[in-house]
Amino acid sequence: MIIQTPIAQLIINWFHFYGRKELPWKKTNKIYKIWISEIMLQRTKVSTVIPFYNKFIKKFPSFKKLEKSNLNQILYYWSGLGYYSRAHNIYKSVKIIKKKHSGKLPNTIKDLIKLPGIGKTTAGAILSFSINSFVSILDSNIERVLKRFYYIKNINTNNNYKKYLWKVIEKITPIQQTNKFNQGIMDIGSLICTPINPKCIICPLKNFCISYKKKIIYIKKSNNYKKNIVLKKYFMIILQNKNYVFLEKRKKNKIWNQLFCFPSFLSIKNIKKWLIEKKIQIKKIKKLKKIIHKLSNFNMLIIPIIVLCKKKNIYNLNKLSNNYIWFNLLKNDKIAVPSPIKKILLNINKYIREK
Template identity: 50%
Template sequence: MTKYIFSQLILNWYHKNGRKNLPWQKNKTLYTVWISEIMLQQTTVNFVIPYFKKFILNFPNIKSLYNSKLDDILYLWSGLGYYNRAHNIYKSAHIINKKYKGIFPNQFLDVIQLPGIGRSTAGAILSLSLNFNYPILDGNVKRILIRYYGIIGFLKDKKVEKKLWNIIESITPIHNTGKFNQGMMDIGSSICTSIKPKCKICPLNQECIAQIEKKWEKYPLKNIKKIYPEKISWFIVIKYKNNFWLRKNTEEDIWKNLFYFPKFNNKEIALNWLKEKKIHINTCENMISFFHKFSHFVLHIHPILITLPYISKFFKENNTNIWYNLKKPKNIGIPRPVEKILEHFKKDIL
């Protein structure tokens, strides 16, 4: 199959079956496509849609983003995960305001220098918004190419990736690049899936090596199942009526600049902290423990609920310590495990 026929098959399929009504595909701009592409990094389309809608409603342009506080961005990002993406958006808004007078750049070398944007993301932003001739190589596209060309190797292997870049550069059409890129992503997510691909309805099935061999599971090679290390944290959930004491994480760590409960490495240290601060309590009880998975480890969380008879001087609010009221919640970034614990108490509020 020639390169022209390959791209034409993708374009024909996209014309009939491709997704054209996603929120970021309507009245699209460099700005909205940028936000969607950052949100879609390591996150599925269906999960991103409500976050994207709410984000654009609150931050419709670069100016509104630049004039916001990081806490405002993290608040809307709460639950989406991979919070470095939100930090990168905030940093980029300041760079764009200063270096490009508040206008999102439309040159590849400028776009790729923004925080959190690599070669594929830059190509996606420019091709999907302006139809510029730049290829993309996300996980979905890699899987299609590996199966179609029968490339033996791992998805994240550098040599394989270099070979795939050479291929995608050669087959990406000069015209209708945006539609071709979107078509490849759509086929990868809906047809050429990692498990049980729908080869019979794939527009590339006639000359796809994986389909001819009837061994799609061979492409790409599967990594040995990784065993994630476990870490343990004890949360002190301090409650006074409908208020919960939260701290802002200002360290270079997970959940940077998000608010969470006082966190400790073991129960003894957690309880000693309460004694040292001479915190008067009504009750102390263990809540149900649970796991939270990160990209590189699993956190085992043990919450301890502390109810207070009154608010002592120790609990004064400032920039890094607040009382979070469930009836009138503040617009702050909260990681999913904290949200999960707070949701346990929301059901009791009338």
């Protein structure tokens, strides 16, 4: 049972003074820009998103500009942000919006959740922050605030727990100033009611918070326990001929889907076999410094190996193709590459320019 409290007004009052109104996507109510920001913010920190959002919006300031782009361009401006399925979802959504909604983003929950990568919370956020619709949202920050404020324990299954939390947030979401309430409760969860070491002393909800009254403290977790993260080894072959390096587009359903990368292998044996099959005329082979790249569910140990070759004989390409490219390091060709590949390219580029 939810006890009636002035929680909504407390949150709105707090937002007026301390809410994150300075964020770039908070300075607009254009549904297109808010859509892009909400997709970028999925599973990603605000501070990480800001520079990528600014760069993306500068290139694609409107839906009309975005619909004229191709997948490679979208991935290029997404490169480094990670979770590339989100960029693919934006590209797919553009096609659907153009075909079914005459090039305008839909402004109803029913239509928005039909777009790839948009669930109930993302749809609610888009509508709340663009046209101030009376809709609730329930992200991880809000879940945490509700759980502590009402001292809600897990109910039977996670599915039932989620349904219950939806009922709670829908009951307390105000009809007036819904956008300020939604942003305010998210900000409180992100800035004050943090997973560990919450700043209860400055929380505007503390006088009514049951967890606070019960003196339940969420202290910093012990450093003694560390989750075992799987480390996967990848050998990456950098075929280089003068100022050109060979890149291939990653296949669908693989990590970094549709981004350009160096050919990668799980063993030296596979590398030798590949070099023989492609008839690579080798001048010199050199290993570069290893790179550890952290992903959400495992870490990559990348071992870059430069193979100086006599000719650009593999597929004999000098410009961008559908699946392969001999990339000119001295030019600024805009191709989509993941962040560790970008680092390697910059290092090789620097070495060539200094020669």
